Amino acid sequence: MAQDIKVMILGGVRENGKNMYAVQVDDEIFILDAGLKYPDTQLLGIDYVIPDLSFIEDNADKIMGVFLTHGxxxxxxALPYFITKYDIPVFGSKLTIELAKIAVRNSQKNANFSDFHEIDQDTAIDFKNATVSFFDTTxxxxxxxxVAIKTDAGQIVYTGDFKFDQSANKGYKTNYSRIMEIGKEGVLALLSDSSNAEMPHEGANxxxxxxxxxxxxxxHPGRVIVSAVASNIARIQQVLNAAYLSNRKVILTGQDVAKIVKTAMNLDLxxxxxxxxxxxxxxxxxYDKExxxxxxxxxxGEPLKSLQRMAMQQHKLVNITDGDLIFITTxxxxxxxxxxxxxSDLIYRAGGVVKEISREIHASGHASRYELQMMINLLNPxxxxxxxxxxRLLAAHKEAAEETGMAASNIIIAKKGDVYQYEKGEFxxxxGIASEDTMIDGAGIGDIGNIVLRDRKILADDGMFIAVVTIDRKKKKIVAQPxxxxxxxxxxxxxxxxxxxSIELTKEAIDxxxxxxxxxxxxxxxxxxxxxEKYLFQKTKRRPVVLPVIMEVNQNRHRRNANKPQGNKPQQKKK
Structure with missing residues (x-):
């Protein structure tokens, strides 16, 4: 009997980040990555966005594990928000697991979670219905x-983030022979990174x-301030090497960097x-500035916010002055x-100079159009x-795949929540499944919805208007001027x-x-x-949030009088 094979999209398509996919083989489910994305400017006050976790909740007993591609x-x-609750094992390389532990343990609720499993490209895990194996990428x-999931119908391969770089150092090298081996064994479906699909040629190595x-x-003759993402270890290594060769001492600032640097050093990475x-x-x-x-x-986003504070002379350690070079390397x-x-504008106002690596050289950790085609040719899915x-990136990837000879009907541009089932020789x-974004705001998980975001946007755009009135309901009148x-x-x-x-309209409406x-x-x-609302829009063409605050007097006195026992009034005695 043929296996029941499904590919499920929980996040990561038609958006930047939040990668999370699932492959089901009969009654076993394999989760591929569990990421978040950082909000755009429309999601006011939101810290992070993670996938809808209702699928995890509904199928926790079938999930064999979360298989992570990188850190x-x-x-x-998204790991800290569900693994403890559902006790799902996590698999990844040694560094990925260490970084996942940092992320999980930052949440006090998950401090005792320990179901982590280190794997590498030589690992193959046999489950009842499928075998999961791995291959090194750059x-x-x-x-x-x-990640490769072997089924009776062929392998389902998930590339994660990757590129091809012939000059990659140890720990970053792609295992081409392993990829070709997977291709020879037969690939049913390839889930492949599209982040850089519009770039026609390979970027800088x-x-x-x-x-x-x-x-x-x-x-540069003066002080240099470098901005980088803490988890981009390759870039941090390059900056440290450059500092050493230019005879500069390095000061580390920012969140997470100390933990990540220490972890990578301990692993000799x-x-x-x-x-x-x-x-x-x-x-x-x-030391002298130079x-x-x-x-x-x-x-x-955090390094940029820190640079803004430096430019406005509000940083606790370093403030930008004339002659400083601010080098944005991400x-x-x-x-x-x-x-x-x-x-950049704030930095120039403070006397600094900005240099962005992206304007001088194409530095990306993701495969170009050419490299995507190379992966397709190696795996032949x-x-x-x-x-x-x-x-637009998914569409560019599809176009690139068609140039390799793949049939357009076999290239699927999915959307969040889609479920594709393999039956009768085709997907x-x-x-579908639930796929709404889950908003993380402070300690709140999923308690921010569209209505709250709409109100935040209105407050940000048009502000608020508050009318405070005190009334006497029994006497049917306004007690104090609004x-x-x-x-x-x-x-x-x-x-x-x-x-x-506005005061007169408020009084009129209450009367x-x-x-x-x-x-x-x-x-x-x-x-x-x-x-x-009607009046304010007519006069200003703006729609502030209108909050009427109406208070009542004498309600407690009325209640006490109603409960007072009735009887004869005391009579006055004549003298």
């Missing part, structure tokens, strides 16, 4: 792996990038050229380009699922007529309710809100 947040960031973090960083540091290269931040004033390199790291996503531009990228779209407050809408002292009319309607709190507030 970046787009692959491991990315900008060491020990990155691809890591040796070229390293040489460029060395030249940049040697050519990050090398400090000189034990005295890194100095404490407290010693920054003991002898210092400040390495500012963090998660995506290629920003499209969502971050506006932030980069704003940061029957079906291709372009993943990891916005729709067919079946009933008071009006605004935040982010208008300046009260310069809009006296607007405020006066109408008290005199002509059966009293209802919700109707009263709604009438006030509607009246003010």
């Amino acid at each position: 970046h947040a787009d692959a491991i960031g 990315h900008n973090i060491p020990q990155t792996l691809g 890591e040796k070229e990038i390293g040489d460029y960083i060395i030249e940049t540091l040697k050519d 990050l090398h400090i050229p000189d034990e005295e290269l890194i100095i404490p931040a407290t010693k920054i004033n003991e 002898d210092i390199l400040v390495l500012e790291t963090g998660r995506m 290629t920003p996503s499209h969502a971050m380009e506006t932030t980069v531009a704003k940061t 029957q079906y291709l699922f372009p993943i990891q990228g916005e729709y 067919q779209l079946t009933e 008071k009006v407050m605004t935040r982010g809408f208008v300046y009260i002292k310069e809009n006296k007529e607007l405020i006066y009319e 109408t309710n008290l005199q002509t309607k059966k009293f209802d709190w919700s109707e009263l507030k709604q009438d006030v809100r509607h009246s003010l």
Whole structure:
């Protein structure tokens, strides 16, 4: 009897980040990566976005494990939000597991979770219905792996983030022979990285990038502040090498960098050229500026925020002054380009100079169009699922695959929540699964929905308008003159007529309710809100959040009088 094989898309398509996919073989489910994405500017106040976890909840007893390709947040960031609750084992390379442990243990709820399993490309895990094996790939973090799930119908291969780089160092090298071996065994479906599919040719290799960083540091006579993502270990290694060769001491700042650097060093995956290269931040004033390199790291977006604080003279350790070179060594996503531009403007105002590696050299950890075609030719899959990228990137990947000879009908551009079942020799779209984004805001998980985000956007765009009124419901009158407050809408002292009319409209709406309607709190507030919203839009063409605050007096006294025992009044005695 043929196996029941399904490919399920939990995240990572038609978006940047949040990679999470599932392959089901009969009654066993294999989760491929569990990542997060950083919010764009429309998701006001949101810290992270993770996939909908209801699929995990509904199928926890069938899940054999989470198989991680590498240690970046787009692959491991969602782990802390479900693994302890459902006790699901986690598999990954040694470095990936160590970084996953850091991510998980940062959450106090998961501090005792220990079901981690280290694997490498020589590992093959036999389950009841499938065998899971791995192959080394090249990315900008060491020990990155691809995953192959062997079924009766052929292998389902997930590349994770990858590129081909013939000059890659130990720990970063792709195992081409292993990939060819998987291709010879037969590949049913390939889930392949599309993040750089629009780039027609190979980008700069890591040796070229390293040489460029060395030249940049040697050519600048003053202090250098380097911005990088903490988990981009290849870039951090290149910066440390360049600092050593340009006779600069390094100061590490930013979140996560100390843990990540220490972990990579312990695993012999990050090398400090000189034990005295890194100095404490407290010693920054003991050296001349031209002898210092400040390495500012963090998660995506955090280094840029730190640079902004430096430019505004608000950083606790380093502030930008005349002659400083700010070297941004991470290629920003499209969502971050506006932030980069704003940061650069602030730096120039402070007297610094900005250099972005992305403007001088194409530095990417993801496969170009040519490299994607090479992966297809090595594996020769029957079906291709372009993943990891916005729709235009998935479409570019499809076009590249067609150029290799793949039939367009065998290239599937899926969307989140799609489930494709393999039956009668082809993948067919079946009933989907829940795929809504889960918002992480502080300690809240999934408690921020579209209504809350809509309100935040309105508050950000048009502010709020608050009307405070005290009424006596029994006497059916307003006790005190309404008071009006605004935040982010208008300046009260310069809009006296607007405020006066708003007060009059508030009084009118309340009087109408008290005199002509059966009293209802919700109707009263709604009438006030509607009246003010209509008037304020007519006058300003803006729609602030209108909050009527209506208080009542004498309600407690009325209740006490109602409960007082009735009887004869005491009579006054005559003298």
